[in-house]
Amino acid sequence: MSQKRAFITGITGQDGSYLAELLLSKDYEVHGLVRRVALEDPENRLSRLASIRSQLHFHSGSLESYASIHHVLGRIQPDECYHLAAQSFVTYSFDDEFTTLQANINGTHYLLSALKSIAPNCLFYFAGSSEMFGQADEVPQNERTRFHPRSTYGISKVAGFELTRNYREAYGLRACNGILFNHESPRRGFEFVTRKITSGVARILAGKSDEVRLGNLEARRDWGHAREYVAAMWLMLQQPEPDDYVIATGETHSVADVVEVAFDAAGLDWRKYVVCDRDLHRPSEVNVLSGDASKARRELGWEPRIHFRELILEMLAHDCQAQGVTLATGAWTDSKQ
Ligand code: GDR
Numbered sequence: 415m416s417q418k419r420a421f422i423t424g425i426t427g428q429d430g431s432y433l434a435e436l437l438l439s440k441d442y443e444v445h446g447l448v449r450r451v452a453l454e455d456p457e458n459r460l461s462r463l464a465s466i467r468s469q470l471h472f473h474s475g476s477l478e479s480y481a482s483i484h485h486v487l488g489r490i491q492p493d494e495c496y497h498l499a500a501q502s503f504v505t506y507s508f509d510d511e512f513t514t515l516q517a518n519i520n521g522t523h524y525l526l527s528a529l530k531s532i533a534p535n536c537l538f539y540f541a542g543s544s545e546m547f548g549q550a551d552e553v554p555q556n557e558r559t560r561f562h563p564r565s566t567y568g569i570s571k572v573a574g575f576e577l578t579r580n581y582r583e584a585y586g587l588r589a590c591n592g593i594l595f596n597h598e599s600p601r602r603g604f605e606f607v608t609r610k611i612t613s614g615v616a617r618i619l620a621g622k623s624d625e626v627r628l629g630n631l632e633a634r635r636d637w638g639h640a641r642e643y644v645a646a647m648w649l650m651l652q653q654p655e656p657d658d659y660v661i662a663t664g665e666t667h668s669v670a671d672v673v674e675v676a677f678d679a680a681g682l683d684w685r686k687y688v689v690c691d692r693d694l695h696r697p698s699e700v701n702v703l704s705g706d707a708s709k710a711r712r713e714l715g716w717e718p719r720i721h722f723r724e725l726i727l728e729m730l731a732h733d734c735q736a737q738g739v740t741l742a743t744g745a746w747t748d749s750k751q
Pocket residue numbers: 502503504505542543544545594595596597605606607608610627628629630631633634635669694695696699700
């Protein structure tokens with residue numbers, strides 16, 4: 415059988431980098447959409463891909479332009495398309511609603527429409543989000559739970575989800591939605607709360623900072639490991655029929671729990687360092703999210719193995735190493751990067 419060709423939008427991000435590694439290990443030819451500026455500054459902007467860069471095919475283009483997407487897809491003719499690129503920071507979506515909606519909805523729409531005309535047999539994955547559930551009616555949330563998003567980010571993901579479903583139903587596109595709950599790793603962006611905390615603790619240990627400023631410590635999330643979540647994306651596209659799947663651990667923890675695990679492992683009393691800042695609270699918060707991934711377990715054979723504490727300690731160990739400090743307790747697992 416000839417080598418399969420995969421196309422990833424958002425390849426430079428946390429999920430994109432893990433997915434590219436997974437697909438290379440399965441002998442795919444891996445193509446990624448990147449901004450021109452990224453190609454001009456590979457050391458910084460392609461840093462998560464450093465170890466596999468030479469094996470990837472990059473295409474400069476923009477999800478803001480239908481013509482650009484059409485052109486790139488025409489050149490690649492992919493067998494599988496993973497649409498991960500988005501304005502993905504929920505907090506920012508309150509500062510710039512318009513850009514979030516335009517970028518996330520139009521980008522998805524352009525891609526689906528271009529695939530329909532250029533590569534209608536291509537398998538398509540859309541990165542949906544637990545933020546679509548928002549203020550959910552039920553706990554835990556599954557594929558049938560009603561959406562009630564609480565940010566324009568969540569709204570944009572609901573629109574992307576519905577576009578994907580509609581292209582499947584109306585045009586027979588083999589398109590799947592992953593409804594992924596929070597997933598983290600040592601490659602997580604520093605603006606997200608888990609990485610903000612682990613990198614903040616590492617900076618305190620290195621003597622470069624004396625506080626971590628946080629918003630709502632009571633918010634509860636279902637946090638898994640990104641490396642395991644990208645495997646679920648691939649599994650979804652290997653099924654005989656396209657469908658939608660919740661991917662989650664089913665365990666929830668508060669932001670305060672992240673704080674406690676990270677500071678305890680560093681031998682620090684978090685009360686001396688964590689500053690609660692009202693300005694970092696969101697105008698409409700999602701208080702608790704907890705996913706029921708039994709459909710994925712049943713149909714995909716997917717199961718998370720890395721638990722919350724192990725995840726946070728892996729991130730902390732990585733951040734400490736980057737700051738040149740060692741943890742006295744030795745209570746963490748080594749970073750697997
Ligand atoms: P989230 O992730 O919004 O769930 O979206 P984030 O880590 O930003 O927030 C998680 C929770 O922590 C609370 N919080 C803070 N958040 C940030 N970023 N900074 C803080 O200082 C802080 N203090 C408290 C938040 O209010 C929130 O309740 C992530 C993203 O990856 C999305 O793209 C993805 O779709 C979802 O996960 C699933």
